[in-house]
Each structure stands twice: as structure tokens, then as C-alpha cells.
Amino acid sequence: MNAVAFLLGLLVLAYLGSILVGGRTIRGFGLASGAEYLVLGFVLGPQVLSVVNRSLVETFQPVILVGVSWLGLVLGVSYLRVGERRVPVPHIALGVAMSALVSACVSAVVFFGASYFSPLPRIEVIAFAATAGMACSETTRHSVRWVVERYGAKGPLADLAADTARASALFAALALSVVNGWLPGAALPGISVFERVLVSIGLGVVLGFTAALLLGREFRRDESWGILLGTSLLGTGAAARLNLSPFSATFAMGLTLAIVSRHRVDIKAMITPTEKPVLLPVVLLAGASVNVKLPIPLLVLVAAALVAKIFARVLCGSLLSVTAKAVRGVGLEFGGSMLSSGALGLAVALALSVRHPGVVADTVLLLAAVGVLLGEWLGPAALRRALARAGEIKPDVPPEGAQPTLPSEA
Amino acid sequence: MSGHGGPKKTIATRAIQAVSLLVTFGVLYGVTRVTPELESHLGTVAAVGFLLLAGTLMSELLETIGLPHLSGYLLAGIIGGPHVLHLVDHHTVTELSPVNTLALSLIALAGGAELRLETLRSVARGLAWATLIQSTFVLVCMAGVFFAIAGFVPFTQGMNSKALVGVALLWGVLAVSRSPSACMGILSQTRAKGPVATFSLAFIMLSDVVVVILLATMLMLARPLITSSGGISIEDFTVLGHELLGSIAVGVTLGLGLAIYLRLVGRQLLLVLLAIGFGLSDTFSYIHVDSLLAFLAAGFVVTNLSDQGPKLLHSIEQTGSVVFVVFFATAGAHLDIPLLRKLWPVAVALCGSRALFTVVAGRISSRLAEDPAVLKRWGWSSLVSQAGLALGLSVVIAKAFPGFGEGFRSLAIAAVALNEMVGPILFKFALDRAGETDRHAPEVRPSLPPAAAAE
Numbered sequence: 026m027n028a029v030a031f032l033l034g035l036l037v038l039a040y041l042g043s044i045l046v047g048g049r050t051i052r053g054f055g056l057a058s059g060a061e062y063l064v065l066g067f068v069l070g071p072q073v074l075s076v077v078n079r080s081l082v083e084t085f086q087p088v089i090l091v092g093v094s095w096l097g098l099v100l101g102v103s104y105l106r107v108g109e110r111r112v113p114v115p116h117i118a119l120g121v122a123m124s125a126l127v128s129a130c131v132s133a134v135v136f137f138g139a140s141y142f143s144p145l146p147r148i149e150v151i152a153f154a155a156t157a158g159m160a161c162s163e164t165t166r167h168s169v170r171w172v173v174e175r176y177g178a179k180g181p182l183a184d185l186a187a188d189t190a191r192a193s194a195l196f197a198a199l200a201l202s203v204v205n206g207w208l209p210g211a212a213l214p215g216i217s218v219f220e221r222v223l224v225s226i227g228l229g230v231v232l233g234f235t236a237a238l239l240l241g242r243e244f245r246r247d248e249s250w251g252i253l254l255g256t257s258l259l260g261t262g263a264a265a266r267l268n269l270s271p272f273s274a275t276f277a278m279g280l281t282l283a284i285v286s287r288h289r290v291d292i293k294a295m296i297t298p299t300e301k302p303v304l305l306p307v308v309l310l311a312g313a314s315v316n317v318k319l320p321i322p323l324l325v326l327v328a329a330a331l332v333a334k335i336f337a338r339v340l341c342g343s344l345l346s347v348t349a350k351a352v353r354g355v356g357l358e359f360g361g362s363m364l365s366s367g368a369l370g371l372a373v374a375l376a377l378s379v380r381h382p383g384v385v386a387d388t389v390l391l392l393a394a395v396g397v398l399l400g401e402w403l404g405p406a407a408l409r410r411a412l413a414r415a416g417e418i419k420p421d422v423p424p425e426g427a428q429p430t431l432p433s434e435a
Numbered sequence: 436m437s438g439h440g441g442p443k444k445t446i447a448t449r450a451i452q453a454v455s456l457l458v459t460f461g462v463l464y465g466v467t468r469v470t471p472e473l474e475s476h477l478g479t480v481a482a483v484g485f486l487l488l489a490g491t492l493m494s495e496l497l498e499t500i501g502l503p504h505l506s507g508y509l510l511a512g513i514i515g516g517p518h519v520l521h522l523v524d525h526h527t528v529t530e531l532s533p534v535n536t537l538a539l540s541l542i543a544l545a546g547g548a549e550l551r552l553e554t555l556r557s558v559a560r561g562l563a564w565a566t567l568i569q570s571t572f573v574l575v576c577m578a579g580v581f582f583a584i585a586g587f588v589p590f591t592q593g594m595n596s597k598a599l600v601g602v603a604l605l606w607g608v609l610a611v612s613r614s615p616s617a618c619m620g621i622l623s624q625t626r627a628k629g630p631v632a633t634f635s636l637a638f639i640m641l642s643d644v645v646v647v648i649l650l651a652t653m654l655m656l657a658r659p660l661i662t663s664s665g666g667i668s669i670e671d672f673t674v675l676g677h678e679l680l681g682s683i684a685v686g687v688t689l690g691l692g693l694a695i696y697l698r699l700v701g702r703q704l705l706l707v708l709l710a711i712g713f714g715l716s717d718t719f720s721y722i723h724v725d726s727l728l729a730f731l732a733a734g735f736v737v738t739n740l741s742d743q744g745p746k747l748l749h750s751i752e753q754t755g756s757v758v759f760v761v762f763f764a765t766a767g768a769h770l771d772i773p774l775l776r777k778l779w780p781v782a783v784a785l786c787g788s789r790a791l792f793t794v795v796a797g798r799i800s801s802r803l804a805e806d807p808a809v810l811k812r813w814g815w816s817s818l819v820s821q822a823g824l825a826l827g828l829s830v831v832i833a834k835a836f837p838g839f840g841e842g843f844r845s846l847a848i849a850a851v852a853l854n855e856m857v858g859p860i861l862f863k864f865a866l867d868r869a870g871e872t873d874r875h876a877p878e879v880r881p882s883l884p885p886a887a888a889a890e
Contacts, residue, residue: 087480212470228462235458238451239492248491251757255488259459262481263466302706 059167059301059308059367060401063394066312077313085310086379090271092307093372094261097272098253099300100194100369101229101279102293112188119185119349120192123341123363124162128200130337131330132158138329142322145385152208153385156377159200160393161334164190165367168400172362172408180417181351186362186408194276197369201376202226202273208381212267225269226277232256233281240288249288249295272376304368311371314378315394316387323388330392331399338363351415358411365404366396449499456492459485460515463522479530482523486764487757489515494760503863505620508760509856512767523768531765537712538755538762539823542619543727544711545751546640547690547734548744549622558634561804561814565638568800569793569818570611570645576792578607580785587781590842601660602839605832608653609847610789612646612828613639614858615727617820620759621862623752629871630810635817635862643727643824644679650828651675654835661836682725686732689715693733694741704750727824766822770852774845782849786857789850793818809869816865820858821851 069076105112136154139145145153169190173183199222206221213221236256240249257275264274283289317324342360345352352359374393378386412418463485486508494507515522555562581603585591591599618639622632651672689711696707719726738744775782797815800806806814829847833840866872 090480231458231462235455239455241448241451248756250753251487251491251760254757255459255484255491258480258484259462259488260484262478262484263462266466266470266478266481 059305060397062305062308063312063315063371063397066309067315067394068312069309070313070315072315072317082310082313089307089310089375090265090379091258091261092303093375094257094271094275095303096300096307096368096372097198097275098257098279099296100191100198101276101281102283102289103297104191104194104276104280105283106293107184107187107191110184112191116185116188117192117195119345120164120189121196123189123338124164124193124196126341127334127337128158128162128196130158130340131161131333134329134333135326138322138326143320143326148209149383149385152204152377152381153388155200155204155207156373156385156389157330157392159197159204160370160373160389161330161366161396162193162196162200163366163369163373164193164363164404165365165369165400166190167367168365168404169362169408172405172412176409176412176418178412178417180412180415182355182359182412182415183417185349185351186359186411189363190365194369197373198270198273198276201270201373205268205270205273205376205380208268210268210380221269222273224267225264225273228260228264228269229274229277229279230281232260232274233278234285236278237282237286240286240292249292253292253296268380270376272372307375308368308371311375311390311394314375315390317391319384319388319391323384324391327388327392327395331395334396335361335364335399335403355411355414358407358414361407362404362411364407365400366393367400370396444495449496452492452495456489456496459488459492460520460522463515464520467522478524478527482527482531483534483761485515485522486512486761486768490760490764501864501867503621503859504624505617505763505859506856508763509767509770512764513770513772515764516768516770516772518770518772528765528768531761533713534758534761534765535823536716537709538758539616540712540716540726540730541708541751541755541758542616543730544708544734545623545748545755546615546619546636547686547731547736548738548748548751549636550640550735550738551744552739554633555637558630558637561634561801561806561810562637562641564800564804565634565797565814566641566645568796568803569638569642570649572796572799573611573789573792574604574607574649576607577610577785577789578603580788581606584781584784587784588842588846589778590839590846594839598661601657602843604653604657604660605836605843606785608646608649609825609828609832609850610785610792611642611649612821612825613642613818614820614822614824614855615639615643616759616762616822617855617859618817618862620763621817621859621866623755623759625863625866625872627866627871629866629869630807631813631816631866631869632871634806634810634814639817640731643731646824646828647679647725647728648675650831654832658835661838678723678725679728681723682719682728683732685719685722685724686729687736689729690733690736690740693747694737694743697737697743697746698741701746704746705754708750708754766855770855771845771848775849775852778846778849781846782853785846785850786853789854790819790857813865813869817858817862819854819861821854825851825854 066077068074070082071077071079132154135157136150139150139153140147143150166187169183169186172178173187202222202225203218205225206218213224216224233256236252239252257278260274260278261271264271282292286292319327339357339360341363342352342356342358344356345359346354346356370393371390374386374390377389409418463481466481489511490508492507493511494504497507497510498504512523514520517523517525517528578600581588582599585594585599585603591602594602618635621627622636655669655672693707693711697704715729716726719729734747737747794815797818798811801811801814825847829844829851833844836843863872
């Protein structure tokens with residue numbers, strides 16, 4: 026397939042994605058995490074049909090880079106609010122802590138497994154463990170939203186699920202900036218890892234402030250697109266050139282905008298609908314990049330990492346059932362519901378594969394992809410069960426959940 | 436491109452814009468100094484962001500001294516480009532060529548969609564005279580000027596006078612090419628309405644077709660003059676005829692398809708325009724269809740055979756607000772400043788005389804067509820700009836005559852650079868003076884109610 030035809034295919038996919046953005050449609054069609062596009066990419070990719078070969082995927086690396094960074098901006102801008110409701114700080118702290126715990130469990134398993142059972146050099150083992158942990162740390166907010174809207178759920182558990190899912194992005198953004206600053210090949214050899222983290226976050230903050238100032242008092246939609254696109258692309262390109270994390274930079278930019286801009290509501294309303302159209306092509310490219318022909322020890326490590334992820338999530342749920350009132354009695358199910366992962370996990374893996382292509386990046390991408398499929402299978406069902414047991418789903422609501430308005434945005 | 440006018444911006448706003456511009460330059464300057472050599476897509480992503488942001492800010496700041504936004508985009512590109520600060524390198528400028536393809540297709544679509552049949556009828560007489568006089572008078576006069584100063588042109592040294600006549604005729608064709616992109620850029624910014632705007636748009640879009648025919652004719656005539664072995668061949672016209680008719684046929688079909696889509700679906704026009712701009716431009720080139728003409732015909736059909744023209748124009752304006760900035764800023768980065776420095780005396784002479792003959796031709800054609808006074812006075816103003824079309828013609832000529840082609844192309848680049856910088860300023864000045872620019876505020880939307888921001 027030539028590049029133009031493939032680009033047109035991606036645009037068609039983006040077109041489909043933009044149709045799926047509609048609130049009502051999301052309840053009727055598609056999977057919560059967009060896993061079907063991941064599978065489609067895999068089937069079209071070099072591992073199965075070879076319609077999309079490896080060099081073509083590499084040609085479209087800028088699409089991946091920009092898509093992942095745009096996801097960072099969207100997550101940053103929408104980080105502090107779920108619909109009209111502000112996310113409480115304890116919920117943010119809880120979401121970040123759960124992500125950190127899951128990430129630590131997965132990283133530990135991968136680190137020890139890779140140290141003993143794989144021939145990888147130590148530096149690659151550390152990179153492998155760190156990125157594997159990050160790729161497993163996310164809970165996709167789309168999955169929670171999908172269940173909440175489909176079944177018309179309303180209550181403290183639905184809110185907690187939505188808030189912690191959203192909060193998980195902060196951990197990934199910070200961890201990614203640390204790992205990128207630590208990986209060899211950074212363009213700022215004279216400064217420490219901590220300073221590199223500050224540079225990537227600082228770049229985003231400076232550009233976020235610049236964008237907020239430029240958006241000024243009055244909101245002009247056409248001009249705002251130019252400013253937001255310009256600052257985010259400049260941040261993405263600059264961070265990428267310095268071998269820092271573009272995702273972290275744009276996340277910081279989005280978060281800065283959400284905090285300091287008086288047009289935060291307008292900006293969120295403007296850019297949130299672009300998330301699916303941008304991400305579906307990226308998910309498809311991620312699917313096409315998945316390589317399953319890995320050495321057996323690495324495949325075993327992927328399985329072990331997934332088991333560790335499930336264990337860590339269930340552990341989080343169990344701990345919460347003791348400490349949080351909303352989760353009481355449904356800890357297991359709640360923990361299981363947090364298994365859903367999506368574009369952010371894939372983005373972490375793709376970021377690594379763009380910067381350091383190789384067997385480690387392939388393994389992390391495979392882990393993220395299988396994690397998406399596993400999460401799709403277990404997560405929404407577990408959340409539905411948890412919400413039903415908590416009495417937050419009305420028994421007479423049909424599964425299509427055709428409510429005229431959304432009860433709460435997840 | 437943002438609209439003209441609007442609420443007056445305060446000194447504080449301008450100061451913020453100036454500081455933001457410095458931050459933009461500073462960020463990329465710092466990054467390029469840390470990682471100086473990088474020929475990859477990473478540079479391209481940063482460059483697009485930089486050109487978009489710096490172009491927008493520079494245009495806002497130049498607005499305070501009455502310059503068009505387009506000049507701001509160009510200046511941002513020149514300063515950030517490979518010849519001044521080297522924030523955007525040659526490789527990146529080449530990598531950005533798909534943006535040019537997209538921008539040109541949008542410009543042609545919008546140009547066609549702006550051409551209403553009734554408007555064309557109202558300026559038909561003036562258009563016919565202007566096309567005839569501008570295409571013949573300017574061509575002949577410019578060929579004469581080129582012949583007269585050929586002694587100062589490096590690549591014509593040693594040519595006999597027969598060959599010089601041939602080269603001069605080719606320069607004449609180059610001189611009668613205009614810039615649809617500059618015209619649309621200024622009209623889009625100023626939202627100008629009136630005789631000068633209507634005439635300029637119609638003339639420049641029509642001149643695209645005329646120049647293509649003239650080039651084929653002059654190539655046919657010049658070949659035996661320049662290369663003693665060559666003869667006149669009518670085969671060029673057969674090919675040209677097929678290309679023109681094919682382009683119109685394809686454009687009409689595309690226009691009908693677009694009109695149906697706009698009527699029946701009418702959603703996600705950004706993605707549809709991207710698909711058309713990227714996908715169809717390449718397809719057209721593959722099947723030897725002139726994409727500018729095809730898109731022009733498509734826009735014309737949408738406006739005149741359906742009621743979907745305003746919807747199409749609105750979508751193009753929204754998409755173009757980002758694409759055009761990058762397009763013109765890239766054009767600025769592409770300007771070969773060292774070459775201009777080398778060839779500037781000849782280039783200034785050629786550009787000055789071209790502008791003079793354009794004004795004279797404009798006055799003659801306006802008098803013959805009995806145009807309204809404002810058109811007699813300012814009708815020529817949009818015809819000074821030159822950009823991508825002229826450069827495209829120079830590439831065709833360079834390929835046709837490899838012996839002197841590169842020298843010819845270099846001089847063309849230098850001349851186009853001058854016209855590209857001066858032309859838009861003249862056009863905007865004329866539109867302001869003719870009272871055709873919209874000084875009403877563009878739509879400023881208050882903040883959305885919180886509910887609207889829910890995902």
C-alpha cells in the first residue's frame with residue numbers, strides 16, 4: 026500500500042472516530058477502549074496480512090508523535106474537571122497512588138524476571154521494567170464513561186471511578202518524563218535527570234502560559250486553533266528534538282491552561298471532540314506496530330506482567346474497600362474495573378518505540394496491546410457489577426442507556 | 436487567517452504578543468542550538484508549530500503598521516528560515532511540501548467557490564479586456580525589457596540574439612503569471628467586498644488558465660529560436676487540450692460530489708477537505724490533470740449549481756486559518772535570500788518594469804472596458820504578487836531548456852521573492868483605499884456555559 030492511500034485510510038478512520046465522539050453514539054457502538062482498531066491495525070500489519078508494512082508504519086511516525094502529544098494536551102486540559110464537577114484533590118491523590126502501586130508491582134516483576142530469564146543488558150532491563158510499569162498504570166476514562174453512560178449510573182462509586190481513572194494520567198506523564206530524561210541519548214548531557222524532567226515540564230508550562238496569555242480576554246475560535254496547535258506542535262517538536270518526553274510537555278501545557286486560562290471551559294469544549302479522530306489512527310498504527318514474534322522468555326514476561334497488573338489492581342480495590350466508604354463491599358469488582366486501559370498505555374509504549382526501537386520497545390508495546398484487550402474483556406463488566414452492587418445502576422434501565430442527558434461525565 | 440478589523444487591541448495585548456513571539460523564537464533557537472543537525476520528522480513537527488505561532492504573532496504585530504497578515508507570515512518564515520536564524524532548515528522546508536499541496540487545493544477550491552456566475556457576468560467586459568491587454572501587452576513589453584538588459588543577466592552571456600528573443604519570450608510568460616494564493620490570502624484576511632476584490636479574484640483565477648496556454652505557446656515558439664535543431668510542434672497543444680478539458684471534467688465531477696456530500700451529510704468537513712487536498716492532488720498529478728484548475732472548477736460548481744457554496748467557503752476558511760499561515764510562512768522560509776542579494780539589481784529592474792507595465796495595461800484595459808473609477812484606479816493592484824505558480828512555470832522552463840534553465844530559475848526565484856513581498860502590501864493598501872475592506876468586528880464568542888463543555 027502506498028503512503029497516500031494509507032493516509033486516506035487513516036483519514037477515513039479519523040472520520041469514523043469523529044462520528045463516534047457523539048454522546049449517544051458512544052453508548053451504542055464500538056468498544057470502550059477502541060480495542061477493535063488495535064486489532065484491525067494488527068490484522069492489517071506486517072504480522073498478519075502485511076497490507077501495512079513496517080516501513081510504512083515508520084513513515085507515519087510523525088502521526089504517532091503528534092497523536093500521542095495531542096492526547097497529552099487533551100488529558101491535561103480536562104484533568105481537573107469531570108463535566109461540570111471539579112475532581113477532588115483526594116481523588117487525584119488516590120488515582121496517582123493506585124497508578125504508582127500498579128506500576129511498581131509490574132516493574133518489579135518485569136525487572137526480576139528480565140534480570141534472571143532474559144539476555145538483555147542491565148540498562149535495557151531497567152528501561153523495560155520502568156516502561157512496562159508505566160504502560161500498565163493507566164485506567165482509561167473512556168471505559169468508565171462508557172459504562173456509566175450506557176447504564177445511567179450515578180453515585181459516589183461512579184464518581185470515584187471516573188476521578189481515579191482521570192487522575193491516573195498524571196503518574197504516566199511524570200514517570201514518562203523521568204524515564205525519558207534517564208534514557209541514554211538525551212540531548213542535554215550536561216544536566217541531571219531531575220533537571221531534564223524540569224526542562225520537559227517547564228517547556229510545557231511556559232508554552233501553556235504563552236497560550237493562555239495569547240488567548241487573552243476574548244475567545245476567538247479560529248485564532249484559538251492556531252495558538253493551541255502552534256504551541257502544542259512547538260512543544261512536541263522541541264521536546265522530541267531534545268529526546269525528552271513530548272507527552273509530558275503537552276500534558277503540562279494542558280494542565281497549565283486548565284489552571285490559568287479563563288477560557289478553560291471553551292478550550293476543553295474545543296479540543297475534547299478531537300481526541301477520538303486523532304487517536305484512532307494512532308491506535309491503528311500501534312496495532313500495526315505490534316510484534317508477536319518475540320523470544321519465549323519475553324512472552325512469558327508479558328504474561329507475568331499482566332498477572333502482576335491484575336494482582337495490583339485487585340489489591341488496590343481490596344485496600345479501598347476497607348478505607349473508602351463508596352467502595353465498601355465491592356472492592357474486588359472495583360479493582361477489576363480499573364484494569365481497563367487504552368490509548369495512554371499504548372502511547373507510553375509507542376513513545377519508547379519511537380525513541381528506542383528494538384526488542385524491549387516491541388515487548389512493552391505487546392504488553393500494552395494485550396493489556397488493552399484484557400482490560401476490555403474484564404474492566405467494563407467488573408465496573409458494571411460494582412455499580413449494580415453499590416445500587417448506582419437502576420435495575421429498570423435498559424443496557425442501551427438512551428438517556429437524553431448525561432448524568433455525569435466520566 | 437484571522438479576520439480583519441475586530442476590537443482594537445490594546446498596548447498590553449501587543450506587548451504580550453511581542454513577548455510571546457520572543458518566547459517562540461527563543462524556544463526553537465535554544466533547541467536548535469542544542470541539537471543543531473537533525474534531518475528527521477522531529478524537526479518538521481517543531482517547525483510547523485513554530486511557523487504557525489510565529490507567523491500568527493508576526494502578522495498581528497505588523498498589523499499595527501498597516502501591513503497585511505500575509506507579510507507577517509512571510510517575514511516569520513524568512514527570519515526563522517535557513518538563511519537567517521536557521522531555526523527551520525532546508526530539509527524541513529522540503530518536508531513541508533504536503534502543506535503547500537493542501538493549501539493550494541484549498542485556495543483553488545475557495546477561489547472557484549467565490550466566483551458566482553452573476554458576479555462574473557457583471558465584470559465580464561472588463562475581464563475580457565484585462566485578460567487580453569495584460570496577457571499581450573505585459574508579455575511583449577517584459578520580453579523587450581529582458582532583451583534590453585540581457586547584457587546584465589549572467590546566464591544569457593554568449594547567446595545570440597535569436598536565442599535571446601526566445602528566452603525573453605519565456606520571461607514574458609513568467610511575468611504575466613499572478614498569485615492566486617496571495618490574492619485569496621489578502622481577501623480572506625480583509626473580507627473585502629467590492630469591484631476591486633471581485634475583479635481581482637475573477638481575473639487571477641482566469642489568468643491561471645491563460646498562463647498555462649501561453650506557456651505552451653511560447654515553449655513551442657521559443658524552442659526553434661533557442662535550439663537551432665528544434666521545430667514547431669503542435670503536439671504540445673494536443674496534450675494541453677486534453678489536460679485542460681480533463682481538468683475541467685474532473686473538477687465538475689468533484690464539485691457535484693462535494694455538493695451532494697454537503698447537502699446530504701454536511702459534517703466533518705475538515706477531514707473531507709484534508710482527504711481531498713492530500714489524496715486528490717496526488718491522484719490528479721498522476722493522471723496529468725491540472726489540480727489548480729480542477730479544484731477551481733469544483734468550487735465553481737458547488738457555488739453555482741447548488742446552494743452549498745457558503746458552507747464550503749466557511750469550512751475552507753476554518754481549515755485555512757491554520758493551513759495558510761504555515762503555507763505562507765514556509766514560502767518565506769523558502770525565499771533564497773543569498774541569491775536575491777546576488778541578483779537584486781537585475782531582479783529589481785525586472786520587477787519594477789513589470790509593475791509599471793501592469794499598471795499601464797490596467798489603465799488601458801479599464802478605459803477600453805469603461806470600468807468604474809475605482810477599478811480604473813486600483814484594478815492592477817492585485818496583479819503584482821507572484822508566488823508558487825510563477826515558480827512552477829520556471830521549473831517547467833528549466834526542465835525544457837537544461838542549457839540555461841537553472842540560471843533562468845534562479846533569476847525567477849529572485850524576482851518572485853520581491854513580488855511576493857511587495858505585491859500583497861500593494862493589494863491590501865489598494866483595498867483599504869478603495870474602501871472595500873471589512874472593518875466590522877469578527878465574531879467574538881463569549882465563554883461557553885459550563886454544560887457545553889461536558890464531553
